[in-house]
Amino acid sequence: MSQEFFAKLTQSLVDGDPDATFEYTKGALAAGIEPMEIIKKGLIPGMNIVGDKFSSGEYFLPDLIIAADGMQKAMVLLEPELLKRNQAVESAGTVILGTVKGDIHEIGKSLVGTMLSANGFKVHDLGVDVAIETFIQKATEIKPDIIGLSALLTTTMVNQREVIKALANAGLRNKIKVMVGGAPVTRSWAEEIGADGYAEDAMGAVQIARQLVSK
Amino acid sequence: MPNKIRSVHDPRISLNILSKEDIEKIHTATLDIIESVGVRFPSHKALDILEANHAVVDREKMIAKIPGEVIEEALSKAPPNYTLAALEPALDLPLDGTYSHLGTDGCGVEILDAFTGERRRTTKQDVSDVARVADYLDEIAFHWVPISAQDCPPYSRSLHELEAIWKVSKKHLQTESIINENEMQTAIEMAVAIAGGKDALRQRPILSVMQCTTSPLSHDGGSLEAGLVAAEAGLPIGYMTMASCATTGPVTLAGNLVVGNAEVISALALMEMAYPGCPVYYAAAQTAADLRTGAYTGGGPEDFLFGAATNRLADFYNVPLSMGAFATGAKEPGWQSAVENSLSAFMAVSTLSDMLLGAGLLHGSRILSYEMLMLDAEIWSILCATFEGIIVDEENLALDVIRSVGPGGNFLAQKHTKKHMNERWLPRYMDRRPYNVWEQKKDGAREWALQDAQRILREYHPQALDEKLIAELDRIIKAHEDKFKP
Numbered sequence A: 001m002s003q004e005f006f007a008k009l010t011q012s013l014v015d016g017d018p019d020a021t022f023e024y025t026k027g028a029l030a031a032g033i034e035p036m037e038i039i040k041k042g043l044i045p046g047m048n049i050v051g052d053k054f055s056s057g058e059y060f061l062p063d064l065i066i067a068a069d070g071m072q073k074a075m076v077l078l079e080p081e082l083l084k085r086n087q088a089v090e091s092a093g094t095v096i097l098g099t100v101k102g103d104i105h106e107i108g109k110s111l112v113g114t115m116l117s118a119n120g121f122k123v124h125d126l127g128v129d130v131a132i133e134t135f136i137q138k139a140t141e142i143k144p145d146i147i148g149l150s151a152l153l154t155t156t157m158v159n160q161r162e163v164i165k166a167l168a169n170a171g172l173r174n175k176i177k178v179m180v181g182g183a184p185v186t187r188s189w190a191e192e193i194g195a196d197g198y199a200e201d202a203m204g205a206v207q208i209a210r211q212l213v214s215k
Numbered sequence B: 001m002p003n004k005i006r007s008v009h010d011p012r013i014s015l016n017i018l019s020k021e022d023i024e025k026i027h028t029a030t031l032d033i034i035e036s037v038g039v040r041f042p043s044h045k046a047l048d049i050l051e052a053n054h055a056v057v058d059r060e061k062m063i064a065k066i067p068g069e070v071i072e073e074a075l076s077k078a079p080p081n082y083t084l085a086a087l088e089p090a091l092d093l094p095l096d097g098t099y100s101h102l103g104t105d106g107c108g109v110e111i112l113d114a115f116t117g118e119r120r121r122t123t124k125q126d127v128s129d130v131a132r133v134a135d136y137l138d139e140i141a142f143h144w145v146p147i148s149a150q151d152c153p154p155y156s157r158s159l160h161e162l163e164a165i166w167k168v169s170k171k172h173l174q175t176e177s178i179i180n181e182n183e184m185q186t187a188i189e190m191a192v193a194i195a196g197g198k199d200a201l202r203q204r205p206i207l208s209v210m211q212c213t214t215s216p217l218s219h220d221g222g223s224l225e226a227g228l229v230a231a232e233a234g235l236p237i238g239y240m241t242m243a244s245c246a247t248t249g250p251v252t253l254a255g256n257l258v259v260g261n262a263e264v265i266s267a268l269a270l271m272e273m274a275y276p277g278c279p280v281y282y283a284a285a286q287t288a289a290d291l292r293t294g295a296y297t298g299g300g301p302e303d304f305l306f307g308a309a310t311n312r313l314a315d316f317y318n319v320p321l322s323m324g325a326f327a328t329g330a331k332e333p334g335w336q337s338a339v340e341n342s343l344s345a346f347m348a349v350s351t352l353s354d355m356l357l358g359a360g361l362l363h364g365s366r367i368l369s370y371e372m373l374m375l376d377a378e379i380w381s382i383l384c385a386t387f388e389g390i391i392v393d394e395e396n397l398a399l400d401v402i403r404s405v406g407p408g409g410n411f412l413a414q415k416h417t418k419k420h421m422n423e424r425w426l427p428r429y430m431d432r433r434p435y436n437v438w439e440q441k442k443d444g445a446r447e448w449a450l451q452d453a454q455r456i457l458r459e460y461h462p463q464a465l466d467e468k469l470i471a472e473l474d475r476i477i478k479a480h481e482d483k484f485k486p
């Protein structure tokens, strides 16, 4: 019976049907299947198939995002169960993400967030027009591995540098890696302001994030 | 300095894209959305005005639900025609529904250096250099601040950009990068100095303003407040939607038009509520986000359709339209840029967009290329010739000449030929040479375009303002910097 649930869970993610994912997760838990099993044998294989299909060009962004939504719906049910058992899903790392102060461009930043989540990172998305102090507060609070700063305006890029400075002032700079990106941001700018990583697109951001946490 | 502009005038080709019923359906759907869902206006100033005009305002979410009649009533106050003034009246641009004018693209962040080919961040000097080339080209009717002066402080950068262009060109100037009240006020102060007074500026607005909406169904507070300041001074102000299918708008084209339309007309209505009769325009650069990356594509069949369709919407509201055309997503001038820029411009002109934006930038409005600017101007000259259409009258039917040449022979020696030959289009960059001539160097459009741009940059140094005015602009910028330096 477990096998049947796993297959259905996987399929529901591949089909992009978050409500079904939610229902099967509920069913599987009710049938007494261990939450960690549900994740490892039902959900992760589904996400992997979706990821592969996306990489090969068969699936599009909405496919990926709808699958991630299904995964998230399932986790709402699974997380309390894991907690009860003193278990946790391994995370690839924790990331605080936001578009810097003065800048309201959202899409690119959110895509980076989605891709990081889909690849096992725990992402705290602070939104757009995020004040420098907000980044610092959140960083002090949750001690992330990475802070990701998106900026799409040449006038707001400077705030990426300001966040890096503020991290140093708060004594956090050597504990947290900083990744930057956004349309006008270049590798040379990233180097100039002392960021640890730069990515041109969301998939690149995942690769850089992986490198940064393994350093 | 130039004394004429090559715009499309009275085009003889037109395109039917949406029926009257289609337009009405889109309009009704739009009013429904504005009234029932509302639009976010993150500015208390804007919300105050909307509330005073019977909108239902949620201050916490900053969303205004505006009754349809109120929107319609406000829009009816917008003037259907006005003129974008230039420092030289011969370069004025009438927006009266019979012209399409081409402007440069705006706010690029990198430039391909004309002499070294290096790709690098843009500076104030680059803004001035690009403006000189744009001033030289008859096809470019007005400047959009083409790239950013990144060597100037962020809080006065837009002002330096305006100054750099005003110093070298008398053509009309439009800015897209001023998104707060105080910078707008200073920009107006500069324009007043040049125009010779506040009333003079209102009579002859040498500066116009474009702001963006924030799809879906939102605005940016700074852009709204800056827009209100501009409207008060009588500067033409437009709001541009970039709603993109699948990311910031519905994936279907009609739905995407509704979202974009709701944003634009709600902002224009706000301007008219605040300053009845102020000159406003509709602006749009809708697209379909790339399904694999989410990227803003800047070119593709959806863009072409949106270009034509928003024109019909602007006609319906009886205001001028500024359309994002050109602005290819290509990384270098070539096949993709030629296809995208020709087709998008063709569609926009065939529905008579009053202003077209987008000459000269690559990579989705990010990288300025002088080659691209020259080549875009050539595309424009093809369009100007195409839209002249075919005139059928006695002189053009040329029966006398046909009779006198008769069967066989040719028309080369005819006076009629000499009289009219300058009406025929001649390329600057299309390669019409014999094959063997081409084979010697295998050069072509890109090389020639770049050489021309280099020549203009070396030889053409127009001065549009006298020393006294320049000193005054410097003083105004300096005072702004002293006041707003963080």
Ligand code: B1M
Binding pocket: A102, A103, A104, A105, A106, A107, A108, A109, A111, A112, A147, A148, A149, A150, A151, A152, A153, A154, A155, A179, A180, A181, A182, A183, A184, A198, A199, A200, A201, A202, A203, A205, B106, B107, B108, B109, B147, B148, B176, B177, B178, B179, B210, B211, B212, B213, B214, B215, B216, B220, B223, B241, B242, B248, B293, B294, B295, B296, B363, B364, B365, B366
């Ligand atoms: C942490 O690590 C990382 C790593 C990688 C990261 C990363 C972080 N963040 C991003 N990445 C990378 O991965 C992402 C996914 O692949 C990518 O993200 P992107 O965001 O680049 O890509 C997205 C998937 C799709 N791309 C986008 O969404 C941006 C596309 C363009 C056309 C664009 C859009 C759509 C918008 N805009 Co704006 N906008 C432009 C853009 C031009 C362009 N071609 O980039 C740009 C950035 N805008 C510009 C401007 C000027 C403005 N915009 C403004 C507003 C807007 C809209 C609201 C209309 C809209 C955004 C809607 C929204 N909800 O987000 C205004 C600013 C408002 C503000 N305060 O922020 C306004 C000032 C216009 C105005 N007068 O109102 C220009 C900036 C020029 C400059 N010199 O700074 C601009 C280059 C276009 C132009 N040439 O005019 C990568 O960059």
